[in-house]
Amino acid sequence: MAVTSAEQFPAQEQFRPRLSIRKVYGTVFTAIGLVAILVGLGMLAWLLLDTLVTGLPWLDWQFLTGFDSRFPARAGAKAAIYGTAYMMFFTIVVALPLGVMSAIYLEEYARDGKVKSFIQINIANLAAVPSIIYGLLGLQVFVRWMELGRSVLAGSLTMALLILPIIVVATQEALRAVPPSIRDASYGVGATRWETVRHHVLPYALPGILTGNILAASRAIGESAPLITIGALTYVPFTPENPLDRFTVLPIQIFNWVSRPQEDFQGVAAAGIIVLLVVLLLMNSVAIFLRQKLQRRF
Amino acid sequence: MLRMNRGGRWALVFGALVSLIALVAVACGGDDDDEGTAPDGATATPTPEEVREPDNTAELAKLKGEIIIDGSSTVYPVTAAAAEEFRKYAKDVRISVGISGTGGGFKKFCNGETDIQDASRPISPSEVEACKAKGIEYIELPVAYDGLSVVVSPKNTWAECLTVSELKKIWEPDAQGKITNWNQVRDSFPDKPLVLFGAGSDSGTFDYFTEAIVGKAKASRGDYQASEDDNVLVQGVSGDENALGYFGYAYYVENPGKLKLVAVDNDNGKCVKPSEETIKSGEYQPLSRPIFIYVRKEAAERPEVQAFVKFYLSKSFTPIIPTPEVGYIPLTDELYAAITKRFEAKTLGTLFPNGAEVGATLDRYMK
CATH class of the missing domain: 3.40.190.10 (Periplasmic binding protein-like II)
Known part of the structure; x- marks a missing residue:
């Protein structure tokens, strides 16, 4: 049997493995990817470290329970922490039901057609509108026309508008991820559309919906531009007592401290940033926790 | 599903870890303060003696x-x-x-x-x-x-008094890239580079200085060391013999040894240095x-x-x-x-x- 491999497999003559070169490509790509992620993480680490080093000496009980002051050692974030908490509460109370119900309607009820695709395109567009525009809208509609003044409620409603499109889009994604077979099975045993949504689609999509909502809320918590537009205040030595009270929030308070001339206020501002970061991370952890907890049921 | 779960769990662990670190950090922050890293309220808040309790x-x-x-x-x-x-x-x-x-x-x-x-x-x-x-x-x-002071370094021996026109020549938008030497400001000044420090464009100081000197709010050259933090400006001017800067009068009062005040001549032949008296009397013009x-x-x-x-x-x-x-x-x-x-x-x-x-x-x- 003197048949060479070339006669047996003619194509193999053209096949040049160049294995070493191909492996080099792979290594180079891995290296580039690694560098890219290290740049990102390095910046984050630097930022966190810088903030922690500057801010930690100023972060004490007095800082969390005192009001703002012209003396760095007495300045506290109480009004801003309360303001942020109140605002987020009302924002979620308004935005969550509206956003989730809009998404359910669009995804489960609305007939495909020109109207739906028009609405769909506009929701996607709204999600990309700069936040300051929502501030202007809030100023005109809530502060002026509805005469809510520069209150927690006006701020919350503006923020709710801001995150509504994000919630709708995220909820739709979650609903879309529910396998059609589940709906078919439900209809197959005679369930109505409402029963299908209520008992099968919603529970299955809930982890995704909650995650989307909490991430949207995390965006609202760091926003300052719309609130500056509607007139959230700077020096507020009291906590809001009702939804129509005046307020300030952490991002605005931090911005104000950074712009003060005394150098010590940079430390106070950094302490404010740490508080904001902790609140944000806690919210995100809750999102992840809820997702984990609920996902195991399916 | 399995992959998603794994990713989620890692994220959970990561999130928990970060929160933990942050919380520990908060606790440590309190300790740091007890050790006196930050000045405590009592020493940082001297009250001037003339302050009177309200009688009501x-x-x-x-x-x-x-x-x-x-x-x-x-x-x-x-x-x-x-x-x-x-x-x-x-x-x-x-x-x-x-x-x-x-x-x-x-x-x-x-x-x-x-x-x-x-x-x-x-x-x-x-x-x-x-x-x-x-x-x-x-x-x-x-x-x-509200008073602004024009300052140079104590090492600067030539700039004692500047007229508003000279300040305008230095700071107007047209000066950008052109007025770069002290001898361009006044013939008798030495041939030394002009190093400028001033307020950042977000500050009221900047608006006011440009309006009073250039004649139009926010009209200024852009090629100077700008900072919102006046302490940075104080440092910059005090260390450089060729420097000229402007900022709030309060900052000069804070750092009198590091800076030399320049008198301002409101184009009427009278050189006036800012002080509580000249600002109160309205003599120090137009920068108060x-x-x-x-x-x-x-x-x-x-x-x-x-x-x-x-x-x-x-x-x-x-x-x-x-x-x-x-x-x-x-x-x-x-x-x-x-x-x-x-x-x-x-x-x-x-x-x-x-x-x-x-x-x-x-x-x-x-x-």
């Missing part, structure tokens, strides 16, 4: 209500300090102070949305019209002076100006507003105005007395019918 403390403690203040970022430190001090005596009066700028603040004020307006210039004729259209009447009260609050007439009927405004103009607060945390120059005692009378008499309207004037003095309030 019992009344003040009973006051309740809300005061909404908004307006200039320049006046903000003074009003916020007044609110902070007032709160020591009147705990139940809820005063909030916003920053919308003088113009933005007047829009809200003339719409009846605020009780007191902070203004770094007198109300303008168009704002007078806007207030009139809405039926808003107001009491105009100057509260302090009065700052104001405007009280809405209806608001001025309310006892908590009356108490706050009187406190603002009284010896219980005015000695705090020149302290470093506030950094402005108080009016004379006679002026404060006259202005308190003006408030008590509820004298409406403005004494600046043409709006902002460069070189405005406050004699008119004495009559």
